[in-house]
Amino acid sequence: MTVSNGRLLESPLHSNHLALHGQMVDFAGWSLPIAYGSILDEARSVRQSAGMFDVSHMGRFEVEGRGAAGLMRRVATNRLDALTDGAGQYALLLNEAGGVLDDIIHFRRTSEHYTVVVNASNRLRDLEWMRAHAREASVTDRTVTTAMIAVQGPNALSAASAALGISAGDMPARFHCGLMEFQGLVLLLMRTGYTGEDGLEISVDAAGA
Numbered sequence: 197m198t199v200s201n202g203r204l205l206e207s208p209l210h211s212n213h214l215a216l217h218g219q220m221v222d223f224a225g226w227s228l229p230i231a232y233g234s235i236l237d238e239a240r241s242v243r244q245s246a247g248m249f250d251v252s253h254m255g256r257f258e259v260e261g262r263g264a265a266g267l268m269r270r271v272a273t274n275r276l277d278a279l280t281d282g283a284g285q286y287a288l289l290l291n292e293a294g295g296v297l298d299d300i301i302h303f304r305r306t307s308e309h310y311t312v313v314v315n316a317s318n319r320l321r322d323l324e325w326m327r328a329h330a331r332e333a334s335v336t337d338r339t340v341t342t343a344m345i346a347v348q349g350p351n352a353l354s355a356a357s358a359a360l361g362i363s364a365g366d367m368p369a370r371f372h373c374g375l376m377e378f379q380g381l382v383l384l385l386m387r388t389g390y391t392g393e394d395g396l397e398i399s400v401d402a403a404g405a
Contacts, residue, residue: 207252208343208405224316226253242391246349255319256338256399259302259310263332268302268310270329279304284371284386289314289322298322301388303373311373311384313344313397343405348395356396367396380404 204227207213213220218229228250231238241247259267269276274287284303288296298318303311314322319339326335347356357364360378368374373386381404389395 205253205340207250208402209250209252209345213250224253226316228253242349242393244350246347246351246355246395249346249348250343251346251397252339252343252402252405253316254339254344255312255314255316255322256342256344257312257314257323257326258336258338259312259326259330259333260336261308261330261333263330264308264310267326267330267333267335268312271326272300272302276304281306282368282372282374284373284388286371286388289325291325297325301386303386305373311386313386338399341402342399343402344397344399345405346390346395346397348389348391349393352389352393352395356398370394 204222205225206227210227213229216229216232219231220227221230223230238247265276272287272289274285276285279285281304284301286299286301289298289300291297298314298321300315300322301313305311312326319337323335323337353364353367357367360376360383362376366376368385368387370387370389373384376383376385381400384399386397386399387395388397390397
């Protein structure tokens with residue numbers, strides 16, 4: 197479970213970062229590692245092989261109900277009708293004047309259930325904005341009850357599939373998501389490759405991180 201030390205929020209993996217001697221910084225109100233050693237070496241690892249990131253600070257909302265699709269059409273850009281179950285989109289969250297509040301990624305889980313990932317610094321504002329425009333839909337903030345781990349790089353899928361005991365062919369397609377069970381946990385696998393390399397973002401309950 198994510199806790200607060202009185203000032204900064206802590207990822208469910210905070211103790212792991214400390215044990216691995218992560219260089220901890222204040223990032224959007226969270227205590228997170230900026231690096232473990234050489235930043236250049238870590239960047240090369242992601243470009244040439246694979247790297248793993250704790251991105252639990254990014255906001256994760258579940259939008260559910262009869263009005264879920266309608267809410268996403270009202271507040272975000274892009275063609276929602278182009279999505280099938282499991283598919284995702286990069287989009288912009290807009291205010292009533294068409295100004296940009298945030299850039300987001302949202303996945304259609306079903307016609308009445310969307311998972312939305314927002315930036316950490318905008319999480320509370322985005323949550324309030326979406327709830328204010330919700331009709332027949334609920335917006336649940338799952339950020340502090342879950343963790344999100346990103347595995348990125350040209351070898352990310354092979355590394356993740358080996359760790360999870362599944363074949364790379366069973367991974368979601370690019371910009372799709374899917375559920376799987378692992379050691380009694382339910383994992384949400386999202387494949388966006390936000391670093392520019394291929395990769396997965398894995399969301400799981402905080403206690404299982």
